[in-house]
Amino acid sequence: MGYQAGWQFLQIPGPSNVPRQVLSAMSNPTIDHRGPEFASLATSLFPRLKSLFGTKHNVVIFPSSGTGAWEAALTNVCSMNDRVVMAETGHFSNLWYDLALSLGFKAEILKGNWGSGADPKVIHRRLQEDAAHSIKAVCVVHNETSTGATTDIRSVRRAIDDAFHPALLIVDTISSLASLPYEHDAWGVDVTVAGSQKGLMLPPGLAFNAFGLKAEEATSKANFPSSYFNWKNMERTESTGQFPYTPATNLLFGLKAALDLLEAEGLQNVFKRHARHGRATRAAVTAWGLEILCQSPLQQSDVLTAVKMPDPFSADALRTDILDRFNMPLGSGLGKLSDKVFRIGHLGYMNDLMMIGAIGGIEIGLAGIGLKLASSGLQAAASALSDRS
Ligand SMILES: Cc1ncc(COP(=O)(O)O)c(C=O)c1O
Known part of the structure; x- marks a missing residue:
């Protein structure tokens, strides 16, 4: 690169x-x-x-x-x-x-x-x-x-x-x-x-x-x-x-x-921001028609989302493409999840537009490897983010 x-x-x-x-x-x-x-x-x-x-x-x-x-x-x-x-x-x-x-x-x-x-x-x-x-x-x-x-x-x-x-x-x-x-x-x-x-x-x-x-x-x-x-x-x-x-x-x-x-932000607001970004990411993944590895809504993390890669697609090939094209590193699948999931981090110093940029890059990347998306994750994320709570 x-x-x-x-x-x-x-x-x-x-x-x-x-x-x-x-x-x-x-x-x-x-x-x-x-x-x-x-x-x-x-x-x-x-x-x-x-x-x-x-x-x-x-x-x-x-x-x-x-x-x-x-x-x-x-x-x-x-x-x-x-x-x-x-x-x-x-x-x-x-x-x-x-x-x-x-x-x-x-x-x-x-x-x-x-x-x-x-x-x-x-x-x-x-x-x-x-x-x-x-x-x-x-x-x-x-x-x-x-x-x-x-x-x-x-x-x-x-x-x-x-x-x-x-x-x-x-x-x-x-x-x-x-x-x-x-x-x-x-x-x-x-x-x-x-x-x-x-x-x-x-x-x-x-x-x-x-x-x-x-x-x-x-x-x-x-x-x-x-x-x-x-x-x-x-x-x-x-x-x-x-x-x-x-x-x-x-x-x-x-x-x-x-x-x-x-x-300065207030810890409770930091938690709310993470929760909002978690919701937006999960809304995008669901709209794409992909599966979130953690299925229980009560346990789904507001720090990161691990997304299952459908067969026969390679999660690592997707990550490499997105890195080359957008300079956006995504988390790899670790251990037995290697190449089977990619992980989207939505933690730390993040704001809503950074989140939209990340989701947008992933959406283009998914379409670029030939995966047929059910609908626009970007739109779903934007609508989730418009709820400011
Ligand atoms: C939940 C958890 N525990 C432990 C570790 C290991 O920490 P480190 O790599 O900083 O030694 C990590 C690293 O990502 C982690 O995410």
């Missing part, structure tokens, strides 16, 4: 578009991370992050991708050989399971459907069978980025409580934080895992854990070796602004700018 004028439509489900305000904040000269200016920046971030996670308790920030936050969550609360259970929802739940196995935990995957959220009944049943309470943690992906299916975290919490089981609830919000409503404390989550490159509108490189009292208690008893990701080493960071190692200074400048934007 040669030079193309105009900006790129980055429609993958993260990393998402980084706003100019965030980019320009990150381009400031790096400062002394042991000096007063940095300390004042760092300490100012924690209360704002807590309100984003919906917690009064702890948030820690790591220079890492989201995978590091997965590892941190497990290694801080578990002991060697502890049993952890992952609810299968798609590629990311399964990668988390692989990570737990490779760390040496007794990891178990509760079989699930790639296209649905985690099933609380299956979790409840597994916990009831565990009379010895050998399961230390139940791990759930809030928004499964490979399928576009969300899980109702409150129902998972109820499933654990109704089984009278002490397992911790660990939730991956890597692709939901700051895009979908989320309440760490009110929903009874013990550890929340997050990353910078999706709803937070930052480049990749920061990871987060939020955790409450029950997780802190588990940490004090846990004996799994951990160092770089050890929460205890981060204890004083919130009050002193001093990280135990060199922090990602310029990403933290960006984080402040991103929080400014989210707060």
